[in-house]
Amino acid sequence: MSRSNDHGYNLLRIRAIRTIISWAWFPYIIQIIMLMVFTALAVNGWWRFAPEGVNDKLYAKTNITNLLIWGLWWPAIVWIAVLFGRAWCMVCPLELIANGTERLGRILRMRQFILNKWLRSGWLILGIYALIQLFIAGAHLHRIPAYTSIFLWSLLGIAGLVGFFFKDRAFCRGFCPVGILLSSYGRGGMLAVRAGSGHACRGCTGKDCIMACNRAKLYGRSCPSLLNPPKLNSNRDCLVCGQCIKSCKPDNMQLILRRPFHPADIRDEYASWPVTLFILMVSGFVTGELCSEWKTAQHIFLWLPEHFTGGVGLGKISGWVEGMWMIGVYPVLLWALFGIVYSIGGSDASVIRNWRFFALPIVVVVSAGHMAKGLAKFVSWAGFLPGAIKDPPGLHTILGISSKVIPLPASLMSLSVVSFIGITLVVVGMYFAYREARLSCPEKYRKIRAPIFLLGILFIVIISGWK
Template sequence: MILRILNYHLGKKWFPVSVRLMALVVFVVLVFIGFSSPTKHPVFVNQLSKINLTTSFVWRLWWPLIVLSAIFLGRVWCMICPVEMVTTLFAKIGLKRKRPKWILSGWGITLFYFFVLTVGITIFELDANPMYTSYYLLTIMGISMLSGLVFEKNTFCRYFCPVGYLLGIFSKMAFWGWRVKDKSICRSCTDKSCVKSDYIYQLNEKSCGVDLYPAHVDTNNHCLLCAGCLKTCKKYTPDDKSLRPNPGIVKIGFAQDLMQGKPMQIAEWFFLFLLTGSMIFEMTHFQIVYGLNLLFASGNISSGLHLSEGILKDVIEVFYLYFLLPSILWVFPYILLSFFAKRVSVRQYLQSISNIFIPVIASFFVGLVFMEVVTKLPYYKYIIRDPGGVETVKAVLFRQIEMPQMPGWSEWVFSAILILLIVLGIIFSFRVIHKLAPKMNLEQNEKLLFALPVVFIVILYAEALAYQLF
């Protein structure tokens, strides 16, 4: 019933364009509020990051929820994202140049995400400062406009969007996806409006801007759910209208995309590699890691290396968190696997076997989303009263009001929920392994594969402790 209603509305001209316009208005408001609260004082920024609407919405609500929605519903955020509409409009008036090979390789997204993680979040902490967050939002929009002006079609969303691979990877777990309902209709179609170049830059009835042919779409990786092909299929009907529109959102079953075991691109895997660095960092916020670290409070790595605050320490921390620790995390399971299953190549491990870790990674982020959203609930009343947060922070610093605190036991509850979710993720990884082992010619090593998700989590936990000591 839900899918029928959603497909019905996707066939209308006003949807999702109207929702994207509203999202664009929200985008502008968030940028304005971020710039209305400029400050660099660390104490002020620390308080402001919790109650400023821009930082709270972008990093504590929007970011967690798009991850959660991708895991269960696929790339639904792309359906209403205003950036897709903006970059397509700029591409309509742009140079429409062919994309070079380095863009088609997929490394644009990975490098952009790497820059955001290392320079943006780790060094400049743009997720804490509202002004920096506004600069980040404007940078996203600026790059989307520039790519639209230079390259053909919707280059930004397919090849540059920093959350593109994130949504694509997690959408492999989703219950539904965009598919054609009957491929024979597509084979007999003489119009092919869904891929016709005449309709690429239209607002509604448009052909695919991210290089997909609906009849060949069998994963959720890249489709933006813009419904352009649905509308062209509905409008340009040289054949029997009763057979069309043919594309739409259909139920495919939980994680059926993942069960196919389609190899990742190396650039896509490296994105996953960077994502595990984020997992190590985020795990330190849970009591199961933070509590144990108190046993080692007498010293840490940075003091042992005589590193003071500054750019050198930041660079070393970035290398430690996003290269050294993830390298150990990914190399150790491969060594274990290759020792007992010598037929496994590095490429097969990175592109195919790495799929078995996705349920565990997804389950971790579900736990993280739950913690992020719940712990910020006490702050929402202050955000509604004072979106900029400046006056509220002043009241806090002058002790006119006291910010609410979560009860101490809640931290252990979050840790317990995380452990439960990870256990469920490991169990689901076992199902994926059972399906993929024959496809990868590893039936004889299936029991060994079952050990890999457990090893992955154990190493991840140990590395979270190691990073906490930095």
């Protein structure tokens, strides 16, 4: 077994971690527990709406389904992705469902399709993510447990169907709504699966980590995501499932803990169009979310869509219009500005084509802003957890809070402290974004400074208003 090397520290040197990762039931057992929690939350949220006269945002905090999914899990997943890559995928219940139905389809001799290029490229994921954001803004998907429940059941159903009719972890590779977010936020993650010695792989005759005949095994499968483990040089597509570690008889695969944004990883000079548009969309969403913590900033950010809906009498669908503003119109205008600033001094491409060039560095700043918002949300929602555990539907709690019998739980941290941490995160994000640009394209990276600086300063100004 290889020990620590210049890529980082091989966690498999720790006996307990090695035993867990090599265990035949890992990660299935954790996925089963996650699936039970996931299903219980979907049942708990079923057909539950805020009681008459109660603010749905407050009710969302007292109902354990909404509290756990949107208030705690979602912010946590943003942090986990940035810090540890796709570590969540290791224990994800949707992968378990898709894996199970894929096996069932195989047993029933169903004709299973191969994911085509269009699905693999992420266009569908981009569309699904946009739709979810619109439902959040327009229908308050994140505040109404009944809608969250439908969302959870739909994810389970779609994962099952896709697994049944497609081969090779198709749900994760072409359908999962958070697939692009995890792969773009997690690029610099400190946890990585990598081969140890190249010499060992070259001399390996079994190649069990790649052989197609191993793919249907339960334990020690060749990579179910169709990656090439000996040549793995990026966190983008690896779900850290550990199957290649189990399958490697020469014991040459490693689970590495390393510094963030490790220079040994391969960098794409240009992002694909779906990834570029996804990052554009998320930059708008994160700006809107950061503004939501400061009334003045929110007022400025939503000034145009509010006047538009008021002016043309579209008040009833104002949430949907605000959603379109947040993930569509505003980020396109912002990125047009980035493109223009980037092009000053001469550029070999059009403003829009340049987006693909600075999307991957920019996403580092976007993810830092997202972490800041995630922290603000987590600390203000976490205090509701003990009450939600005692009363999962949250009806008694919300009625108690509304009639002032139950006091509102305090935030775990003051917003000023969160603001300080948030600004620090964005500054660190700007540093790494600039470094990513330099590593991906040493000739042109200086020009990316301007868009990184603009977005970083915008986020810092907004976060500094959090009081």
